[in-house]
Amino acid sequence: MNKETSSDSYGRSLRSSSDLHRHTSNDNHGNSVHSSDDQDVHVFTGHDDAMQPATRELSRTQTLLNKVSSRISFFNERLNAERISLSWKVLGIYGIMGFFILAIFSIYWGSIYRREYRYKNLRMLVVIEDEDTVNGIAPIIGETIRSILATPPAMALGKWLIQNTTEFNALAQRHNNSVFEEIQRQVHHQHYWSSIYVPRNATVGLYEAILAGDVSYNVSANTAISYYETGRDFLSMNQYVTPNVQRIQSMFLRHQQNITSTILGNSDLSQVFNNLNSLTVAATPMEWTFMDGRPFKDPVLLAPSQVGLIYMIIITFFSFNFFSDIHQSVAKMGIKIPHLVLYRILSAILSFFVISFFYSLVTLVFQVDFTRTFGHSGFIVYWMTNFLTMWAVGAMNEAMGMVFIMLYPPLLGFWMLFWVIVNISPTFAPLALSAKFFRYGYGMPIHASYEITKVIFFNTYKGALGRNYGILVAWCVIASVLLLVVFKKFGQVMGGRAAAQRAQIEKELNEKRARDEEGEIDFS
Known part of the structure; x- marks a missing residue:
């Protein structure tokens, strides 16, 4: 019985061994793997992938459970060092952001600060021809205006430059102008922001009109005329310049009763009071005539003349991001370095040329008149101006974008803020009303573009066109050279970083292979 049992057991063992041998084979590494005709037999060879699915799933579950069970509180003592390190990093970031917010935004805030105390910097032309006794x-009207302009309240509203009539008449004759035409010329050439002109014999003319009851007499035009050009700075003129002249007019109107009484002091008042027309002329307010040589008529012009200039800077930054993939693809082609650099510069210029066309087209679509100064060529002039402006500010954006990517990418946003604010702060208000620091604006590309735009849309003084185009071209050259230098450095730095990353990845892969080879268990 025992022999039979032993024989049976020995036979079953042989059959099991035979079956096991029949259902297994060796892989290339000598490890045992399972044949396809028996899915129930699994042999562990020392690798995780040799484990049964259920076993692997259990292993993953246990790993997740271990991770969950190993989670600790953020305030655990073991994390003291990490918490301190993170806290210092957060404080450092706040410090950087706070510094740049204070530094950059203070530029714009500073351009507005205490403007009301700088009205005295606004040059105002005053010509008083009513100065002779006839x-x-x-000449009560002329004397009253002269005395008002000498008072502290009036002097705080502008720099009232009262001209010597003899000298001013000689100046007008040299230009073949009348006195009032010369006033218009001086204001148009932007030597003065506005003007006050008191015609010759204004007082006598009013006196005679009252006595004669001449209701056709234009009291306003024959008292004083203020000539100005809103197109020179359509927001500032309406906000600062013209209102200040109107305040002087209000001071003058407070003296009207005294002026009229003085004029009629030696006259037969019964002759005046018995004539209704005389009373009408005498009671007519001596309001001045305000003449706008370059009026602001189209509100759409606010977009391309001011706010659009901000968008112009921003859109050039967008193009830098949009074309980054294309630039990377070209860089991977293996072309010569000089050709790559040339491509980079020319592609940027081409982008500014095309984008500036679409930007200019928006203004044309909304039916803005481009013919006022340059006729039917006005749109081309406007487009080329925008092209140069985009080239100037956009090339700087691209160059500085690469600089900050190399140094500290989060600062890229602050560069954009800085570049916008440093351009618009001296542009959107008269520099005469800002601190002397902001006179740097005369050399900024957006200020130059703004001045050219006003010539195109309002036909303002063209004498500064050459200077402003020269500023734009100079910025284009400077920005292009900077882009060239930065691009070469950018390629070297980013190439070095890519090589270092590849080396690190290869190192990690080699270490992983070494660990895998050490962990193999060979059952062959």
């Missing part, structure tokens, strides 16, 4: 009538 037929016993003293």
Whole structure:
């Protein structure tokens, strides 16, 4: 019985061994693997992938459970060092952001600060021809205006430059102009922001009109005329310049009763009071005539003349991001370095040329008049101006973008803020009303573009066109050279970083292979 049992057991063992041998084979490494005709037999060879699915799933579950069970509180003592390190990093980031916010935004805030105390920097032309006594009538109107402009309240509203009439008449004659035409010329050439002109014999003319009851007499035009050009700075003129002249007019109107009484002091008042027309002329307010030589008529012009200039800077930054993939693809082609650099510069210029066309087209679509100064060529002039402006500010954006990517990418946003604010702060208000620091704006590309745009849309003084185009071209050259230098450095730095990353990846892969080879268990 025992022999039979032993024989049976020995036979079953042989059959099991035979079956096991029949259902297994060796892989290339000598490890045992399972044949396809028996899915129930699994042999562990020392690798995780040799484990049964259920076993692997259990292993993953246990690993997740271990991770969950090993989670600790953020305030655990073991994390003291990490918490301190993170806290210092957060404080450092806040410090960097706070510094740049204070530094950059202070530029714009500073351009607005205490403007009301700088009205005295606004040059105002004053020509008073009512200065002679005629037929016993003293020039009361001219004298009253002269005395008002000498008071502290009036002097705080502008720099009132009262001209010597003899010298000013000689200046007008040299230009073949009348006195008032010369006033218009001086204001148009932007030597003055506005003007006050008191015509010759203004007081006598009013006196005679009152006595004669001449209701056709234009009291306003024959008292004083203020000539100005809103197109020179359409926001500032309406916000600062013209209102200040109107305040001087209000001061003058407070003296009207005294002026009229003085004029009629030696006259037969019964002759005046018995004539209704005389009373009408005498009671007519001596409001001045305000003449706008370059009026602001189209509100759409606010977009391309001011706010659009900000968008112009921003859109050039967008193009830098949009074309980054294409630039990387070209860089991977293996072309010569000089050709790559040339491509980079020319592609940027081409982008500014095309984008500036679409930017200019928006203004044309909304039916802005381009013919006022340059006729039907106005749109081309406007487009080329925008092209140069985009080239100037956009090339700087691309160059500085690469600089900050190399140094510290989060600062790229602050560069954009800085570049916008440093351009618009001295542009959107008269520099005469800002601190002297902001006179740097005369050399900025956006300020130059703004001045050219006003010539295109309002036909303002063209004498500064050459200077402003020269500023734009100079910025284009400077920005292009900077882009060239930075691009070469950028390629070297980023190439070195890519090589270092590849070396690190290869190192990690080699270490992983070494660990895998050490962990293999060979059952062959």
